Amino acid sequence: MKDYIRFEIITEDRVGMAYKVLEVFYKNNLSIDSLEVFPNKCNVKFKWIDKEILDTLLDEFYKTDGIISVKKTELLNYEIDEKKLCTVINAVEKGIIAVNKNLKIEIFNYYCEEYFNIEKEKVLGQDIRKFFYNKPNIIKLIKDVQEFENVKLKIENDGEENLYLISLKTINDDENKNHGFVISIKDFDGAMKIANAVLQNDGGAFRKIIGNSPKIQRVKEMILAVAKSDSSILLRGESGTGKELFAKAVYELSDRSDKEFIVLNCAAIPDSLIESELFGFEKGSFTGALTGKEGLFKMADGGTLFLDEVGELSMAMQAKLLRVLQDGTIRKLGGIEEEQVDVRIIAATNRDLEKMVETNEFRGDLYYRLNVIPIFIPKLNERVEDIPHLTNYFTNKFNIKYGKNVKHIDSEFINQLMNHKWKGNVRELKNVIERSMLFCRGSVLKGYNIPVYSKTGINFKYNDSPFDKNDKLKVIINRVEKQIIRDVLKESKSIRKAAKKLGVSHTTVINKMNKYNLKDHCKE
Numbered sequence: 001m002k003d004y005i006r007f008e009i010i011t012e013d014r015v016g017m018a019y020k021v022l023e024v025f026y027k028n029n030l031s032i033d034s035l036e037v038f039p040n041k042c043n044v045k046f047k048w049i050d051k052e053i054l055d056t057l058l059d060e061f062y063k064t065d066g067i068i069s070v071k072k073t074e075l076l077n078y079e080i081d082e083k084k085l086c087t088v089i090n091a092v093e094k095g096i097i098a099v100n101k102n103l104k105i106e107i108f109n110y111y112c113e114e115y116f117n118i119e120k121e122k123v124l125g126q127d128i129r130k131f132f133y134n135k136p137n138i139i140k141l142i143k144d145v146q147e148f149e150n151v152k153l154k155i156e157n158d159g160e161e162n163l164y165l166i167s168l169k170t171i172n173d174d175e176n177k178n179h180g181f182v183i184s185i186k187d188f189d190g191a192m193k194i195a196n197a198v199l200q201n202d203g204g205a206f207r208k209i210i211g212n213s214p215k216i217q218r219v220k221e222m223i224l225a226v227a228k229s230d231s232s233i234l235l236r237g238e239s240g241t242g243k244e245l246f247a248k249a250v251y252e253l254s255d256r257s258d259k260e261f262i263v264l265n266c267a268a269i270p271d272s273l274i275e276s277e278l279f280g281f282e283k284g285s286f287t288g289a290l291t292g293k294e295g296l297f298k299m300a301d302g303g304t305l306f307l308d309e310v311g312e313l314s315m316a317m318q319a320k321l322l323r324v325l326q327d328g329t330i331r332k333l334g335g336i337e338e339e340q341v342d343v344r345i346i347a348a349t350n351r352d353l354e355k356m357v358e359t360n361e362f363r364g365d366l367y368y369r370l371n372v373i374p375i376f377i378p379k380l381n382e383r384v385e386d387i388p389h390l391t392n393y394f395t396n397k398f399n400i401k402y403g404k405n406v407k408h409i410d411s412e413f414i415n416q417l418m419n420h421k422w423k424g425n426v427r428e429l430k431n432v433i434e435r436s437m438l439f440c441r442g443s444v445l446k447g448y449n450i451p452v453y454s455k456t457g458i459n460f461k462y463n464d465s466p467f468d469k470n471d472k473l474k475v476i477i478n479r480v481e482k483q484i485i486r487d488v489l490k491e492s493k494s495i496r497k498a499a500k501k502l503g504v505s506h507t508t509v510i511n512k513m514n515k516y517n518l519k520d521h522c523k524e
């Protein structure tokens with residue numbers, strides 16, 4: 001049996017008709033569930049009633065002045081809209097959770113049921129903070145009801161941990177009063193697949209980032225997945241790993257690439273100047289300020305601001321930066337007017353910010369604002385297989401810069417570079433190649449061209465070379481690849497596990513095993 005009856009009541013187009021309709025219900029002691037009022041009709045939904053009472057009700061309607069006709073209808077307009085919305089929400093290939101202003105879950109779509117392995121009936125009406133009780137970073141973001149995009153979320157489902165990207169959009173009325181928010185959750189691996197497809201065709205944003213080791217490949221994929229959002233990115237990694245290059249790639253891949261990319265190295269200028277650099281100053285705001293100046297935030301409006309070495313900011317500057325990130329407004333030094341700016345922040349640091357938060361050297365609230373998408377750039381020693389490519393790349397660069405003609409790189413040279421402990425990462429490697437080229441007279445870069453500066457830490461340990469002298473770079477790369485695949489196969493239980501470790505497909509490993517005749521090294 002149906003639970004409700006719905007009527008479409010056609011009335012004359014005059015004031016008070018809705019009241020007359022309600023009066024009929026009131027007289028018959030019936031309460032209605034919903035009412036939609038239009039200029040010449042009312043749609044009403046009420047609980048199912050017996051035929052006898054229904055006939056009395058209809059009689060009353062026809063006796064009422066101004067009511068023209070009454071007929072049963074299937075759904076009220078808002079119900080049709082709700083059904084359409086539900087269909088759309090379930091058709092979108094994302095998890096959607098809608099939360100009302102009391103933080104209660106109102107919508108929990110099909111994909112959420114799948115991702116969290118829970119039926120919506122068990123979740124609807126629950127407090128969202130309770131739902132995410134074991135995800136303190138998400139609760140922290142939700143608590144402020146501030147919009148965010150693409151924050152990583154791990155969900156355990158059937159003993160397997162999967163990675164998702166979660167975003168929040170607020171529901172505000174015309175007066176900016178909040179009525180709740182919508183959380184969307186997308187499958188990170190799915191996003192990665194799309195990123196991979198783009199990556200295959202990308203010659204642009206990553207053209208200056210040399211290396212295709214699995215670790216660098218992973219970073220490039222991450223960047224492709226998040227570049228288009230406006231979320232803050234925090235690039236982490238030792239000095240010289242290429243954080244600025246990656247920041248530039250994010251910018252080039254973003255929708256802001258036609259606007260400015262402004263760089264501020266927070267460690268390079270004294271704290272007293274950072275404020276005027278970032279926010280600008282009014283004429284006469286301090287001695288010597290004969291004219292006013294726009295700050296970097298204003299210059300980057302609509303674009304991207306890269307805050308390098310953000311861990312070096314003083315507590316006072318951190319507070320000022322936090323204020324801009326929170327309300328998006330700046331005020332010039334000596335000025336009174338607040339100005340709205342729209343700037344995407346990419347920050348970078350080689351410091352242990354978590355520890356700095358613990359020791360009160362870095363503000364926790366600023367840390368959370370900046371660390372929306374953390375991306376870790378690996379050390380050079382964790383991706384030695386990139387060294388031959390980097391060497392080749394820098395050699396070509398310095399050939400042009402110094403008018404040299406180095407055509408060949410001795411295997412001993414590469415071997416030494418690959419065995420060195422690179423404290424200064426790619427920057428140090430670049431410097432060593434530059435100096436070596438200055439020492440090189442002919443067209444072959446040899447092992448003995450590497451300068452030995454023990455004071456500056458460049459003091460290579462000579463190792464037995466696994467390469468023959470005068471090998472071509474391609475041959476060296478193949479040897480390194482073979483060696484790495486053999487080593488990983490030796491320590492992995494299966495080809496699939498080896499493929500996972502190397503960050504390549506199962507088929508790629510099998511093809512390489514055939515190419516290098518490595519079948520005997522597999523434990524499978």
Ligand SMILES: Nc1ncnc2c1ncn2[C@@H]1O[C@H](COP(=O)(O)OP(=O)(O)OP(=O)(O)O)[C@@H](O)[C@H]1O
Pocket residue numbers: 208209210211237238239240241242243244245246308348349350390426427430
């Ligand atoms: N993968 C790479 N391919 C080519 N060049 C690279 C790569 N990584 C770094 N470099 C070069 O190494 C140098 C240092 O890079 P970058 O300044 O981006 O590092 P960083 O991590 O920002 O360092 P710091 O933390 O000291 O600011 C630059 O000259 C850069 O061009």
